[in-house]
Amino acid sequence: MSRHPLTFQVLAQCKTTKAKCSLMTLPHHVVETPVFMPVGTQGSLKGIIPEQLEQLNCQIMLGNTYHLGNRPGPDLLESCGGLHNFMGWPRNLLTDSGGFQMVSLLDLAEITEEGVKFKSPYDGSECLLTPERSIEIQNAIGADIIMQLDDVVSSTVSGPRVEEAMHRTTRWLDRCLKAHKRPESQNLFPIVQGGLDPKLRTESAKQLMEREVAGFAVGGLSNLFSGGEGKDQFWRMVHLSTDLLPNDKPRYLMGVGFATDLVVCCALGCDMFDCVFPTRTARFGCALVDSGQLNLKLKLFGQDFRPIDEKCDCSTCRRYTRAYLHTVATIETVACNLITVHNVAYQLRLMRNIRESIMNGTFVEFIFNFMDTMYPKKDFPVWATDALRAVNVDLIDRTKEQNPDS
Amino acid sequence: MKFTVSLVAKSSARLGSLSEFTRIPEAVLETPLLLLHTRGAAVPHLSYDLMQMVSTENHILQMPLVTLVDHTKNVKAFGKGIAEFAGLKEYLNYVSVQDSGTTTPEGYHEKNSISLWTRGGRKLIDPQTYITCIEALKPDMFQAIVDGDTTSNSSVKRVRRSVDDTVKFAGICADLKEKSEVLKDTPMLACITGGYNIKERLRCITELKGLGVAGYVLEGFHTNGESATNLSWEDLEPVLTETLGSLPDNLPRAFHGPVTPIILLKLVSKGIDIFDATFPWLVAERAGALIFPNTLPKGKAPITETLPSVKSPALIAQNERDGSLGNENNKDELVDRVFEINLKDKLYFNDTRPLVEDCSCYCCRKYSRSYVHHLSATSELQGPILLMMHNLHHYINFFRSIHLAIREDQLQALHSTLEQFVTSRRSGKLDD
Numbered sequence: 112m113s114r115h116p117l118t119f120q121v122l123a124q125c126k127t128t129k130a131k132c133s134l135m136t137l138p139h140h141v142v143e144t145p146v147f148m149p150v151g152t153q154g155s156l157k158g159i160i161p162e163q164l165e166q167l168n169c170q171i172m173l174g175n176t177y178h179l180g181n182r183p184g185p186d187l188l189e190s191c192g193g194l195h196n197f198m199g200w201p202r203n204l205l206t207d208s209g210g211f212q213m214v215s216l217l218d219l220a221e222i223t224e225e226g227v228k229f230k231s232p233y234d235g236s237e238c239l240l241t242p243e244r245s246i247e248i249q250n251a252i253g254a255d256i257i258m259q260l261d262d263v264v265s266s267t268v269s270g271p272r273v274e275e276a277m278h279r280t281t282r283w284l285d286r287c288l289k290a291h292k293r294p295e296s297q298n299l300f301p302i303v304q305g306g307l308d309p310k311l312r313t314e315s316a317k318q319l320m321e322r323e324v325a326g327f328a329v330g331g332l333s334n335l336f337s338g339g340e341g342k343d344q345f346w347r348m349v350h351l352s353t354d355l356l357p358n359d360k361p362r363y364l365m366g367v368g369f370a371t372d373l374v375v376c377c378a379l380g381c382d383m384f385d386c387v388f389p390t391r392t393a394r395f396g397c398a399l400v401d402s403g404q405l406n407l408k409l410k411l412f413g414q415d416f417r418p419i420d421e422k423c424d425c426s427t428c429r430r431y432t433r434a435y436l437h438t439v440a441t442i443e444t445v446a447c448n449l450i451t452v453h454n455v456a457y458q459l460r461l462m463r464n465i466r467e468s469i470m471n472g473t474f475v476e477f478i479f480n481f482m483d484t485m486y487p488k489k490d491f492p493v494w495a496t497d498a499l500r501a502v503n504v505d506l507i508d509r510t511k512e513q514n515p516d517s
Numbered sequence: 518m519k520f521t522v523s524l525v526a527k528s529s530a531r532l533g534s535l536s537e538f539t540r541i542p543e544a545v546l547e548t549p550l551l552l553l554h555t556r557g558a559a560v561p562h563l564s565y566d567l568m569q570m571v572s573t574e575n576h577i578l579q580m581p582l583v584t585l586v587d588h589t590k591n592v593k594a595f596g597k598g599i600a601e602f603a604g605l606k607e608y609l610n611y612v613s614v615q616d617s618g619t620t621t622p623e624g625y626h627e628k629n630s631i632s633l634w635t636r637g638g639r640k641l642i643d644p645q646t647y648i649t650c651i652e653a654l655k656p657d658m659f660q661a662i663v664d665g666d667t668t669s670n671s672s673v674k675r676v677r678r679s680v681d682d683t684v685k686f687a688g689i690c691a692d693l694k695e696k697s698e699v700l701k702d703t704p705m706l707a708c709i710t711g712g713y714n715i716k717e718r719l720r721c722i723t724e725l726k727g728l729g730v731a732g733y734v735l736e737g738f739h740t741n742g743e744s745a746t747n748l749s750w751e752d753l754e755p756v757l758t759e760t761l762g763s764l765p766d767n768l769p770r771a772f773h774g775p776v777t778p779i780i781l782l783k784l785v786s787k788g789i790d791i792f793d794a795t796f797p798w799l800v801a802e803r804a805g806a807l808i809f810p811n812t813l814p815k816g817k818a819p820i821t822e823t824l825p826s827v828k829s830p831a832l833i834a835q836n837e838r839d840g841s842l843g844n845e846n847n848k849d850e851l852v853d854r855v856f857e858i859n860l861k862d863k864l865y866f867n868d869t870r871p872l873v874e875d876c877s878c879y880c881c882r883k884y885s886r887s888y889v890h891h892l893s894a895t896s897e898l899q900g901p902i903l904l905m906m907h908n909l910h911h912y913i914n915f916f917r918s919i920h921l922a923i924r925e926d927q928l929q930a931l932h933s934t935l936e937q938f939v940t941s942r943r944s945g946k947l948d949d
Binding site for chain 1: 898
């Protein structure tokens with residue numbers, strides 16, 4: 112019997128990789144994992160209404176505590192029964208702690224043992240976000256999963272600061288747990304830190320696992336994500352973290368990502384993901400397809416009368432052509448609605464296909480097909496090849512015994 | 518297309534219908550008719566699915582060529598017309614010349630052509646090019662190309678020139694239409710221009726006689742956008758009376774532009790049959806929600822809230838009482854906001870009521886003013902979406918009330934209700 116308002120049942124485990132397909136129950140709705148959570152920063156998914164998200168069978172989405180804590184603020188949200196009511200979203204919500212946004216959005220954010228000190232962007236006054244305050248705001252917002260305030264350190268930083276942040280994150284977790292006023296309806300997840308140091312990561316996971324929590328997040332890696340050398344270190348830390356964290360509790364990889372990242376990180380054993388990319392790129396007129404992105408603003412789409420994706424059954428692809436979207440992309444706001452719907456549909460369908468293939472024991476085959484479609488010239492990113500090899504999938508030499516799932 | 522007048526009220530208001538459109542023969546649209554204004558062949562902010570949540574009835578979309586002309590080449594290659602190109606083939610569509618919701622710059626006249634101000638800059642269009650564009654778009658109805666660039670301040674010379682050009686253009690359009698395989702059976706509305714000069718208006722009508730047209734658009738009273746909202750009825754009325762008196766009764770008359778609901782009712786009483794939904798759109802663009810009474814009062818007066826006053830003189834600055842920080846729309850445009858509430862106003866920060874009590878639109882059934890305020894204050898795209906859904910819903914219901922009022926000879930009562938609302942709002946006390 113779970114002490115938390117969350118149950119997590121593993122339905123199928125891939126016999127080759129660390130991927131698994133599970134069913135998570137949260138107060139507002141079930142969630143099939145692995146799951147991708149679209150980001151609705153300020154209490155709405157930009158340009159689409161909740162009913163459209165429900166139609167796409169989105170089961171959980173994100174809200175940002177930093178933004179919501181400012182506008183409309185926790186008092187208002189509390190008075191109207193929480194963000195679910197306020198924005199008319201009947202399914203699950205997850206909120207982050209607000210810490211990451213602060214450090215990345217604000218100048219002069221200073222981190223002390225007390226909390227994150229910063230200057231208010233509205234009136235320049237000095238503010239302090241403590242673990243207690245973050246939880247207080249998240250309690251008012253009322254999300255089904257809330258995140259601890261962690262001491263986030265850029266992964267480009269090395270040295271004693273990383274170790275300091277790792278230990279402080281544990282201390283802040285304890286403060287968050289103590290301050291949490293609604294443990295019967297909101298699940299508080301800790302965040303594994305430790306930068307790129309395997310020893311520190313291991314220590315972080317060990318410490319966090321000593322606390323009684325419903326799930327774990329892996330943090331401090333999402334800024335490594337935009338390619339290059341960073342990606343190699345990124346996957347190694349993910350792989351290490353999932354080896355440490357228990358299999359019977361959800362593992363949330365924060366801030367990830369693009370389609371390839373999702374496929375690989377599912378293979379590495381992650382269950383939950385979030386990223387602004389699909390919704391943000393939609394606003395710039397870019398539609399997601401299996402081979403990457405279509406920049407619909409390009410003239411070459413002017414007389415392309417096919418839908419974005421002939422195989423896609425979203426409401427946009429059933430009715431609108433690339434040619435029409437070309438005329439309105441970034442010009443009329445309706446384009447934002449149409450392309451966002453498609454991009455969210457794309458991400459959710461990708462996850463559904465991943466889940467189905469895990470259930471059917473064909474996840475490895477799925478990985479091959481996916482990678483071949485995304486990289487038709489077989490120029491697979493090195494990091495992805497390495498990461499998959501670490502979980503017994505060899506993209507290059509497919510004749511090798513892959514130990515296909517039976 | 519067929520236009521039938523079924524009833525004429527004691528004023529000159531008419532109840533009628535447009536029907537027998539070739540492409541959708543079963544569609545019957547009651548007049549006075551509300552065209553759904555579009556830009557880029559989309560109702561602003563609303564995809565097809567969202568439009569269906571506002572209304573599942575038949576509508577005619579108004580598609581200003583100015584928002585489509587950059588893409589007519591692609592629509593032509595598509596070959597099946599703009600409605601299907603834009604994923605909206607279930608709706609009838611009417612291609613007009615200018616975007617009546619956006620102010621058209623005055624001047625810039627050249628021989629034999631008009632200026633269309635597109636995103637890419639100014640495009641000169643002559644009647645031949647215009648008809649070529651219309652052929653590519655294959656609409657169910659279209660407006661003849663027109664020089665409607667006159668206001669109450671225009672010189673006689675300008676007014677005269679606008680009539681000369683409009684008549685000449687109409688002739689060329691009619692001629693080319695006759696010869697066009699694509700357009701020969703497509704109804705065309707001719708334009709009556711002449712500014713506020715009765716003599717010129719009558720001259721325009723005389724010189725257009727004999728042209729096979731399906732109806733008339735009364736242009737030249739404003740240059741679109743806010744200039745339509747700021748029309749003076751005093752100036753307009755006598756010209757309108759004379760003009761309409763000289764037009765045949767059996768053809769529909771259209772008046773484009775975001776006129777206020779009160780002017781709209783006055784225009785209905787004069788015998789105008791077709792309007793567009795630019796006013797609800799402009800209100801949504803400035804984070805406004807329409808709240809004016811859009812139905813006939815039934816029995817005892819309903820309890821209404823005390824709305825924040827919108828004082829006389831009739832115009833207040835756009836950013837007065839604006840709860841937002843930095844507003845991108847920095848022009849100090851004076852707009853009359855007496856028919857709406859401004860959701861950017863901090864007043865609505867924790868107002869848990871819907872935009873309009875008892876409104877059955879999607880937004881009012883589901884969300885609070887507080888939420889819409891939050892969306893407006895944070896410039897979230899969902900804000901204009903919800904406001905547009907509400908405002909269109911409100912306006913569609915307004916038109917239903919107009920039909921009922923004409924049928925039951927209650928148009929004057931509807932008008933009085935609106936006048937009383939405006940008066941009380943101008944002098945009203947501030948909300949608590």
